[in-house]
Amino acid sequence: PDITAADAPAGCPAAGPAPALFTWEFASDPYPAYAWLREHAPVHRTELPSGVEAWLVTRYTEARQALADGRLSKNPVHHSEAAHGKGKVGIPGERSANLMTHLLNIDPPDHTRLRRLVSKAFTPRRVAAFAPRVQELTDRLIDGFAERGEADLIHEFAFPLPIYAICDLLGVPREDQDDFRDWAGMMLRHTKAGQGGGPRGGVAKSVKKMRGYLAELIHRKRASLGATAEPDEDLISALIRASDHGEQLTENEAAAMAFILLFAGFETTVNLIGNGIYALLRHPAQRELLQKSIEAGDTELLATGVEELLRYDGPVELATWRFATEELTLGGQRIAVGDPVLVVLAAADRDPARFTEPDVLDLTRRDNQHLGYGHGIHYCLGAPLARLEGQTALATLLTRLPDIRLAAEPDDLRWRGGLIMRGLRSLPVEFTPD
C-alpha cells in the first residue's frame, strides 16, 4: 500500500505528500523518500514490487538494533509466505542449486561454526598479501582503455575487477576466469527492478554453472592436497583444510562457501567502485582534496574517504532478508512471527540523529560508524578485501587519469533497479589519454 501523511505518528510536523517507493525515479535517488520514512514511518510495512509484504527499517538506532536481534532469523524457512511459495527471497536459482547452507541464510549455532571455519582461511593477513595482485589487476584494466580517452567505467573497470580478484583469491585458474566474468555479467544484467534479481532463466543457469564449476574445482583440489599447507596456498585449499576443534567443512559446505564469497563480494564491490567514483566526480572539491593527498603519498584520507563513500552512497541499499521467529516490537511497531524485515542501510547511514550533516559528502569524516557493511554476527566477512579493492581502484584511477570527468548528464545515467543493491548500469567518462 502507498504511504500517506496519515501514517505519520502524532506530533510529527506536517508530512507533505507521501513518496512513491520502488519507481524508476526512486531508483535514481531514493534518499528523499528515505528521509520521509525516517521522519514519519521509521518502521514501515509495505508491499514490495514482487508482491511480498515486508517491514522497512530506516532509522539508524532501530536499524542497528534489528541487525543484532537474534529473534530476526536469516533462514527463509521462517518467512510466513515461504509455505505458500509466494516469498521470492534470496539468491536467484538458489533453491534449485541447493545452496541453502551459506552464511547469509543461516543462524547460530550453524552460522557460528561455519563463520569460525571460514575466518580461519579468509584472514586479513591473506587479504593484505593479495594487495600487489589487486594493484596489477587494476593497472591491467586501466591499460585496456587509458589510450582511448573515454571509457565506461562500470563495464570496463568496476565490473571485471572484483570478479577477477575473487577468482584469483579462490584459486580459479586464469584460463577459466573469463567464464566467471560471463556468468557474473549475466547475473548483473538481469537484476530486475524490485525483485532482488528475480529468477530469470539465464540467471539461474549462470548460478548453476558457477556452482557446478566450484564443486568440481573443490573436489579436484581436495584430491590433490598434500599433507602440509603450501605458503601461497589459495583460499579454496585453505577452506578445505581449515579445522576448528577437529571439525572441517564438508565438500558441499566448502562449495557453498566459495559461492557465497563470490556472490557477496562481486556486485557489492562493483557498486563500491562505481558509486564511489561517481560521487567523487560530482564533488570536485572533495575529489581535489583526495587527489592531492594521494599525490603526497598520504593514505589516511583515502581510508577515511572510502568509508565515507560507503556511508554516503553505499553498494548495499537494504541488508539481506530477516524474518521474525517470535513477535517483537521495533520502533513502536509490532512485528508478527514470520514477517520479513528489511533494514535500509542507505537510510540509516543518512540519519541526522546519528551523523552530522548526513547529506554532505565529507571524506575527512571521523565519527563514521556507518552500517554499510552491516552489523552484528553477519557483519561483512569481506570488508578487508572490499577496502583493499576500493582504495586501490580509486587511488590508481585518480593517479593515472587525473583529469577524468563525467561524459554524461547525471540525469541521463541509469541505476540498476534491484531491491538489495544500489549501483549504476554504466558510467561514461572522458580524460586525457594516458
Ligand code: HEM
Ligand atoms: C555480509 C556489505 C564486499 C563477503 C555483508 C553484509 C553487508 C555487506 C551489508 C551483511 C548483510 C546482512 O546482514 O544482511 C558489503 C559491501 C561490500 C562487500 C558494502 C563492498 C564494498 C564483500 C566481499 C566479500 C564479502 C569482497 C568476499 C569476498 C560477505 C559475506 C557475508 C557478507 C561472506 C556474510 C557474512 C555472514 O553472514 O556471516 N556484506 N560486502 N563482502 N559479505 Fe560483504
